[in-house]
Amino acid sequence: MTSESDLLTAAQACALLGITQATLYAYVSRGLLRSRPGADHRSRVYLRQDVERLVQRRRSGRGAASGAAQSLDRGLPVLETRISLIRPDAPYYRGQSAVAAVEAGATLERIACLLWDCADDPFADLAAAAWPARVVALAADTALPPLERAMAALPLLALDVPQSFTAAPRARHAIAARLLRDTAALLVAGPRGTTPIHEVLATAWRPGDAGFADLLRAALVLCADHELNVSAFAARVVASTGAHLHATACSGLAALSGPRHGGATARAWALIDEARAGDPHTVIASRWQRGDDLPGFGHALYPDGDPRAAALLRLLRAMHPDSAALRDLETIVAAAEDVSGERPNIDCLLAAICHVHALPAAPALVLFAAGRLTGWLAHALEQQAQGRLIRPRARYTGVAPATGSAVGPTTDTPPAA
Numbered sequence: 001m002t003s004e005s006d007l008l009t010a011a012q013a014c015a016l017l018g019i020t021q022a023t024l025y026a027y028v029s030r031g032l033l034r035s036r037p038g039a040d041h042r043s044r045v046y047l048r049q050d051v052e053r054l055v056q057r058r059r060s061g062r063g064a065a066s067g068a069a070q071s072l073d074r075g076l077p078v079l080e081t082r083i084s085l086i087r088p089d090a091p092y093y094r095g096q097s098a099v100a101a102v103e104a105g106a107t108l109e110r111i112a113c114l115l116w117d118c119a120d121d122p123f124a125d126l127a128a129a130a131w132p133a134r135v136v137a138l139a140a141d142t143a144l145p146p147l148e149r150a151m152a153a154l155p156l157l158a159l160d161v162p163q164s165f166t167a168a169p170r171a172r173h174a175i176a177a178r179l180l181r182d183t184a185a186l187l188v189a190g191p192r193g194t195t196p197i198h199e200v201l202a203t204a205w206r207p208g209d210a211g212f213a214d215l216l217r218a219a220l221v222l223c224a225d226h227e228l229n230v231s232a233f234a235a236r237v238v239a240s241t242g243a244h245l246h247a248t249a250c251s252g253l254a255a256l257s258g259p260r261h262g263g264a265t266a267r268a269w270a271l272i273d274e275a276r277a278g279d280p281h282t283v284i285a286s287r288w289q290r291g292d293d294l295p296g297f298g299h300a301l302y303p304d305g306d307p308r309a310a311a312l313l314r315l316l317r318a319m320h321p322d323s324a325a326l327r328d329l330e331t332i333v334a335a336a337e338d339v340s341g342e343r344p345n346i347d348c349l350l351a352a353i354c355h356v357h358a359l360p361a362a363p364a365l366v367l368f369a370a371g372r373l374t375g376w377l378a379h380a381l382e383q384q385a386q387g388r389l390i391r392p393r394a395r396y397t398g399v400a401p402a403t404g405s406a407v408g409p410t411t412d413t414p415p416a417a
Contacts, residue, residue: 007036007045016051027054031300037341044341079236083115083378084225090307091226098222099311108197108220108374112180115225115378120170122177126194132160142189146366147257150186151250157182158246165244167384175245176377183249183373187366197370205363211319212357218315219350219367222308225375231255231262232372232379239380240390252376253369262368268296269351269361276328276355281335288339296348297336305343312349316356325356 008016013033014024024046027033032054035044085092090099093114101111109123116122131139138144138153157179158164163171184190184197188204195203198220202213225232234255235248256262271294275283287294299306313333320326329352333344344352350364383390 006048008048008051009038009045010043013046013051016055025303028303035303035341079228081228081379081382082117083382084227084375086227086301088302088304088307091222093225098224099307102218102221102311105217106221107217108180108224108371109177111221111224112177112374112377115374116173116176116381118169118173120173122170122173123181123194125174126177126181128194129192131192132157134159139186139192140189146187146189146362147253147369149189150183150369151253153186154179154183154246154250154253158244161244161246164246165242172245172381176381179245179249180373180377184370187370201363201366201370205359206357215312215315215319215353216367219312219353220371222311222346223350223368223371225372225378228379229261230258232375235376236379236383237390239383240388242384245377245380248376248380249373252373256365256369256372262365262372264295264347265350265364265368266361268347269354269364271295272329272332272348272351272355275332275335276325280328280332281339284332284335285339294336294340294342296351297340297344298342299345302345306345308346309344309349312346312353313344316349316352320356323356325358326352329355 010021010024014021017024017027019027024033028035028046033050034047036047037043038045082094084094090097092098093101093111094117096114098111109121112118112123113121130136135153135156138149138156141149144152161175163175166172181194181197181200182192184200185192188201190200190204193200196217198213198217201216201220202209206212228236231252235252238251239245239248259267271287284294316323316326316329333348336342336344346368347364350367351361353359353367354361354364
């Protein structure tokens with residue numbers, strides 16, 4: 001439970017750090033500090049432990065090594081990219097607002113063409129095909145969790161790609177297009193095909209519901225990329241070795257599976273479920289007072305609210321104005337903002353889509369994965385076009401070797417084989 005002594009006013013935080021309030025707000029937007037509403041709900045207070053940790057970082061030095069280390073946690077930019085830009089109003093895909101793209105009716109395939117910088121539409125030439133014999137059983141095994149099913153099958157599919165290591169952009173875009181569609185099918189244990197991805201997912205979960213399919217289209221587009229997030233960075237690192245695109249997809253899926261990344265959708269779903277079963281304000285307030293986080297709320301890069309979540313919430317309101325589940329969600333959102341000052345993020349709204357449509361938690365993660373693969377492939381293509389290996393150095397902080405010591409056998413006994 002957080003006590004008053006654990007919190008600092010803006011003036012106190014600035015004094016400890018030796019910075020202006022403008023710089024303080026910049027630190028919050030970059031995720032270096034966390035803030036909460038003050039007692040009057042108009043001012044903000046800051047966690048003392050965050051401020052003291054940042055003070056220690058500043059004392060440790062401002063050299064290149066120190067700056068590089070801090071860059072790994074939402075700090076300074078470490079790579080150049082032409083793919084996406086994060087701004088307060090929306091993520092931008094090659095200069096185009098993702099929120100505006102949703103409103104204009106863009107599909108995930110259309111966004112893929114944009115993010116991959118395609119001269120032609122690689123989806124137009126995809127032919128219908130059956131799963132290879134070695135993949136048939138895996139692809140249809142509904143007992144496997146979605147991400148694990150995809151990660152098991154993708155390396156086997158790669159064996160049948162004759163041009164895995166080609167540098168020709170058109171061929172690489174064709175491989176990426178097939179991979180994107182194949183992965184979506186694997187995530188829902190569906191047949192291999194050429195149907196748009198939002199329709200593939202909608203058919204698996206709510207067949208015949210056109211409005212639901214369009215909602216999934218919007219969610220996929222908003223999930224397509226988000227700059228250098230954990231899974232995109234993992235995909236870029238693997239891609240930098242020259243590995244084929246199926247391998248980069250597996251690395252992205254592995255990174256996404258963690259509870260602090262894509263797995264946060266399941267935690268958000270559970271929070272909504274818990275709050276719906278009781279009094280939302282009491283549930284939220286109890287968690288906050290215990291010092292627990294609120295999965296699905298707040299985002300370090302959007303201190304004023306996640307615009308992707310806001311766009312999906314608008315669509316849900318328009319589609320289901322009389323939904324009891326949506327009314328529950330609205331109550332939970334209001335309680336979270338009242339108690340913590342935090343607004344819903346994309347994880348919350350993916351979970352909310354499931355709750356409003358009486359679906360379990362898994363489809364929320366599937367939506368995230370199916371959409372975000374588009375961005376992973378864009379980052380992989382960009383990294384490999386640059387032709388550089390990503391290989392950062394580590395600063396050793398362990399036990400120092402003794403002066404003049406050497407590593408080797410300490411006796412005359414030959415080492416075991």
